[in-house]
Amino acid sequence: xxxxxxxxxxxxxxxxxxxxxxxxxxxxxxxxxxxxxxxxxxxxxxxxxxxxxxxxxxxxxxxxxxxxxxxxxxxxxxxxxxxxxxxxxxxxxxxxxxxxxxxxxxxxx
Amino acid sequence: xxxxxxxxxxxxxxxxxxxxxxxxxxxxxxxxxxxxxxxxxxxxxxxxxxxxxxxxxxxxxxxxxxxxxxxxxxxxxxxxxxxxxxxxxxxxxxxxxxxxxxxxxxxxxxxxxxxxxxx
Numbered sequence: 001x002x003x004x005x006x007x008x009x010x011x012x013x014x015x016x017x018x019x020x021x022x023x024x025x026x027x028x029x030x031x032x033x034x035x036x037x038x039x040x041x042x043x044x045x046x047x048x049x050x051x052x053x054x055x056x057x058x059x060x061x062x063x064x065x066x067x068x069x070x071x072x073x074x075x076x077x078x079x080x081x082x083x084x085x086x087x088x089x090x091x092x093x094x095x096x097x098x099x100x101x102x103x104x105x106x107x108x109x
Numbered sequence: 110x111x112x113x114x115x116x117x118x119x120x121x122x123x124x125x126x127x128x129x130x131x132x133x134x135x136x137x138x139x140x141x142x143x144x145x146x147x148x149x150x151x152x153x154x155x156x157x158x159x160x161x162x163x164x165x166x167x168x169x170x171x172x173x174x175x176x177x178x179x180x181x182x183x184x185x186x187x188x189x190x191x192x193x194x195x196x197x198x199x200x201x202x203x204x205x206x207x208x209x210x211x212x213x214x215x216x217x218x219x220x221x222x223x224x225x226x227x228x
Contacts, residue, residue, distance in 0.1 A: 001170060003153070003155075034214070036213065036214030036215070038154070038215075040154075045204060045218040045221060046146075046204070046215075046218055047218075048214055048216050051209060051216070052213050055213075057216060089153060089154050091154075091156070091214065093212040096168050097156060097159065097168050097169075098156040098159070099156060100146075100154040100155060100156060101153070102153055103153040
């Protein structure tokens with residue numbers, strides 16, 4: 001149950017697009033289309049942003065999109081806005097349990 | 110409106126025990142699998158345990174297997190986490206989270222309850 005690997009930090013200017021990667025193995029990310037992404041602001045509970053690799057829950061901006069290729073999933077935030085400044089975590093089903101990513105701090109410059 | 114309200118956190122000595130509760134409202138609790146997820150201070154999220162909708166099946170992370178027991182009372186819309194043999198590295202905010210239908214992700218989270226293991 002090793003954590004999925006994410007870059008520690010990603011930054012971009014308002015209006016730009018950024019992509020966060022999430023690398024696992026064939027036992028998690030590569031083996032199931034059950035990758036989800038969460039946004040967390042300081043002192044707050046995580047918020048679901050993407051589920052099933054690329055689906056957005058109701059109410060989540062279409063500036064957020066997800067994809068997967070092999071053992072690596074990605075979250076893209078387009079048209080970066082100040083409120084996107086937060087921590088982001090990926091997660092994958094592993095067949096019976098779940099594993100989270102190491103987390104990425106997104107900074108809006 | 111879906112709400113998850115955790116309680117039971119606090120300060121406990123190493124080797125001690127604590128039971129967390131999570132009261133759910135706003136959805137049919139007995140129809141959904143649930144999980145506990147924790148976050149150590151300044152660290153990332155860690156999945157701790159999961160339970161099926163009926164309560165008949167439970168799963169645990171290796172780090173807590175044999176020490177933590179997850180259960181639920183669907184008549185009370187309440188989730189529990191019994192934590193025994195607590196260690197300093199169990200110190201974290203513990204969140205309960207509602208799982209979407211299937212294995213798709215966690216769509217609602219509680220506000221969390223802080224567990225501190227220290228002498």
